[in-house]
Amino acid sequence: MATLILFSALLAFVNASVYSYQTTLEVALATSTPLKVLESSTCFGFTNISLSAIPREPKCLTSSGSVVYESFEFSLNLSIGTWIIDLGYLYYRAPVDSIMLVVVEKPFKLINATLVMEGKEEAISIDLNSLEKIQMAMKASEAIYRLALIAKTYKPGTDIIRIGFYLETP
Amino acid sequence: MYEEMKRFVPVIALVIAAVVLGAVNATVFAYRWMQGKVTVEGPAEARGAACVGFYSSATQSGISTYLPEAGTNYNAQTYGTNYITVTPGQIVCEWTVGATTHKLYEGITVEIPITVGSWYIKDFYGFGYYGGTTPVYVYIKVEQSIADSNIATAYLYIYNASSDPISLVTRVNLLNSELATIKLNPGIGLQLDLFINATATATTTAEFKVGFYATYSSTETPR
Numbered sequence: 178m179a180t181l182i183l184f185s186a187l188l189a190f191v192n193a194s195v196y197s198y199q200t201t202l203e204v205a206l207a208t209s210t211p212l213k214v215l216e217s218s219t220c221f222g223f224t225n226i227s228l229s230a231i232p233r234e235p236k237c238l239t240s241s242g243s244v245v246y247e248s249f250e251f252s253l254n255l256s257i258g259t260w261i262i263d264l265g266y267l268y269y270r271a272p273v274d275s276i277m278l279v280v281v282e283k284p285f286k287l288i289n290a291t292l293v294m295e296g297k298e299e300a301i302s303i304d305l306n307s308l309e310k311i312q313m314a315m316k317a318s319e320a321i322y323r324l325a326l327i328a329k330t331y332k333p334g335t336d337i338i339r340i341g342f343y344l345e346t347p
Numbered sequence: 348m349y350e351e352m353k354r355f356v357p358v359i360a361l362v363i364a365a366v367v368l369g370a371v372n373a374t375v376f377a378y379r380w381m382q383g384k385v386t387v388e389g390p391a392e393a394r395g396a397a398c399v400g401f402y403s404s405a406t407q408s409g410i411s412t413y414l415p416e417a418g419t420n421y422n423a424q425t426y427g428t429n430y431i432t433v434t435p436g437q438i439v440c441e442w443t444v445g446a447t448t449h450k451l452y453e454g455i456t457v458e459i460p461i462t463v464g465s466w467y468i469k470d471f472y473g474f475g476y477y478g479g480t481t482p483v484y485v486y487i488k489v490e491q492s493i494a495d496s497n498i499a500t501a502y503l504y505i506y507n508a509s510s511d512p513i514s515l516v517t518r519v520n521l522l523n524s525e526l527a528t529i530k531l532n533p534g535i536g537l538q539l540d541l542f543i544n545a546t547a548t549a550t551t552t553a554e555f556k557v558g559f560y561a562t563y564s565s566t567e568t569p570r
Contacts, residue, residue, distance in 0.1 A: 219376075221377045222379050223381065230383075247379055248379055248381060248382070249381050250381070250383065250384075251381070251383040251384075252383070252384050252385075252386075253383060253386065254385075254388065255385060255386070255387050255388070256388045256390060256392055256393035256439065256440070257387065257393065257437060257438065257453075258393070258437075259453065261569070264381070264383075267379075283382075285385075287387065288385060288387060295570075326383075328385065330385075331437065332387065333387050333388055333389040335385070335386050337382070337383070337384050338383045338385070339380060339381070339383075340380065340381050340382075341378060342378070342379040342380065342381075343377070343378055344376060344377035344378075345376070
């Protein structure tokens with residue numbers, strides 16, 4: 178006798194449309210200390226933010242010319258179920274390696290969610306339901322991570338998430 | 348005098364270097380953040396790609412007004428006193444007409460007891476798209492293929508229950524990690540069939556997992 182167990186899961190995913198901005202940026206070159214030099218030669222932030230998000234202050238440009246933002250805020254309307262939402266990309270360009278600290282500063286309470294940061298060689302899942310702190314090595318000279326939110330919703334309501342990305346020199 | 352100055356110069360330089368080094372080490376020099384607000388609506392509000400899911404017209408009377416007959420063999424007898432059992436997951440979409448609420452489920456867990464040989468399980472459950480105005484694309488992905496040497500062949504057949512006659516849409520090999528796409532217009536329902544060839548010499552349990560990803564994009568595949 179053989180028993181076959183079939184699990185079928187339905188996942189809905191919202192597609193991210195990619196913005197293309199035409200903005201000229203002036204990068205101010207700080208001089209005084211090596212730290213300032215490092216700061217000015219580093220481009221770190223969010224790029225190609227999806228349609229459902231509002232980007233804030235532009236900081237720099239990627240090597241291909243897309244605007245990199247300091248932060249972004251998104252607003253999502255979901256229904257009950259499992260969702261995969263593309264948020265955008267985290268971009269890093271610097272002459273040296275750095276350590277990035279990802280901190281879930283305000284975790285989700287109502288929905289179950291993870292943030293998937295998918296790089297060229299690795300993917301990291303961050304639990305968004307607790308005050309997580311994860312260290313990641315950011316490799317020179319350029320690194321890009323796709324940011325995807327996987328959310329499981331069980332009941333109606335509103336929830337807020339805030340995630341901080343701290344860049345430290347090694 | 349000259350000698351003294353010479354002696355001090357490197358010391359001062361060293362101090363500066365140490366301070367700079369210290370600053371570099373201790374400072375978080377860039378802070379970025381993202382913040383999001385998520386509003387979750389109940390299944391009654393779900394429409395479009397959110398109103399896609401599993402159903403059986405045999406367990407929900409009246410649903411066949413909105414979606415075609417499907418899932419008629421959800422509790423069929425296979426051999427002896429063994430029956431297929433289907434356990435639906437949470438409700439992702441529902442709509443109420445009069446006193447009746449029709450529901451689509453996020454997932455189903457199916458247990459099919461079979462014996463050695465070839466089995467064709469016809470229409471064990473349905474999958475449909477209610478409401479909405481634009482088509483959705485459903486990507487069917489084998490997330491966990493059958494890795495049981497007792498199973499020689501396993502296919503998930505997907506039929507369009509809305510066509511007349513009912514026609515084969517696609518076939519997914521459950522022994523591989525396959526991906527198939529189906530375009531669903533509102534009101535379209537699918538029938539799910541299973542073909543299995545088992546060569547077991549003892550009792551075995553073969554498990555597999557198939558993901559159904561619904562999206563408006565015809566080009567973007569799930570990972």
